[in-house]
Amino acid sequence: MRSKRVARVDVSRCVACGACGSECPLGAVGVWRGCFARVDEARCVGCGKCARNCPADCIILMDRGENV
DSSP: OOOSEEEEEOTTTOOOOOHHHHHOTTSOEEEETTTEEEEOTTTOOOOOHHHHTOTTOOEEEEETTOOO
16 A cells, blocks of 8 residues: 655755665665766655655655656
């Protein structure tokens, strides 16, 4: 069952530090090509651990289907 919420990344603010990916219990978040974090929405359960640990404060939880 998919969760109602999903993590979204503001790539313009992301510093590609990888803190989000190291906190994600399902490996749904990671740095893409060393440029910015990217979320695999199919794996994300909306727990918010990535957002709480992001030093750039560029990850937010949103309702699925809602645009950034």
